[in-house]
Amino acid sequence: MEKTLNFSEPFLNAEYVSDIENYPIQDKTIVINLDSQKVEIEDFQLQPMKSALFSNSIITKAKSLILITVSEEDFLGQKIQIDEEIIKYSWHHVFDFFNLPHLKNTPLWLSEKETIGTMELNLWYAPKGTHCGLHNNHPFRELHTQIIGVGSMQKFHENNPKTLYQEVMMSPGYTHDPFYSNGGKYPWHQYYAETDCIWLAIEMHE
Ligand SMILES: [Fe+2]
Incomplete structure (x- = not known):
């Protein structure tokens, strides 16, 4: 199929x-x-x-x-083809889905979702230098695959950027190891866009 x-x-x-x-x-x-x-x-x-x-x-x-x-030429994020039309009409700004004050001015967009079995997947886009927001709670297990550009999955001891303790560099084609424990617990974490980036989020709902 x-x-x-x-x-x-x-x-x-x-x-x-x-x-x-x-x-x-x-x-x-x-x-x-x-x-x-x-x-x-x-x-x-x-x-x-x-x-x-x-x-x-x-x-x-x-x-x-x-x-x-x-x-x-897109793989390293030198020429991302996301234009105004795609952001305006097809993708959504993160604040439309997650009504959190710190996301209101974050340049972060997400695509439509797709369901495959018990997984839900979508693409995310953020320009170079975007901190996508610390969080430590998910009602699902998640992984991310880098598609375009170079990003970093970061872990923190507390809900404070100064407590950064691990960075997992993400280049095109790379999926990071799980951040969640066997019990589904997460450290504080965020995605950081080192360059203009597109990545795939994989949510496992089971
Ligand atoms: Fe997360």
Whole structure:
């Protein structure tokens, strides 16, 4: 099965594929493994809930993948193609969804959501230098995959930017390890956009 995801945009193609065999990839593609089994791509084993960047490759067999392509010059965020139209008509400002005072003036936008099984996914966009906001509570488990630009997932001892203690650098095709504990507890954390960035949020609702 192949399906174009509803946050696919002219500058970013996002497909969901399931139950594929000997599936060819040509253009540079971020492959995200949503299954609980690893996936073989050429000589690489893509672990569950991890992602990697491939081109000119064959995916031997996979149950549940997201494939995202953007143009070559977009990958490092040098020429993000998000224009006024997309922000105005298709994506939403974060404050429209999360009515928190500190987000009102944060330049942070989110795309439509897509549901795959018990997961909900959407894209986020923030320009260079954006602190996306410290928080430590989620009613779900979350992971993020970097799509465009370079960002950083940051952890803090307290709800205070000065208490930063870990930064996980995110480059295109990278999914960070879980920040949540086995019991679903989170440290204070935030996403920081080192450059203009687009990333995928994966929420696991189960
Ligand atoms: Fe979070």
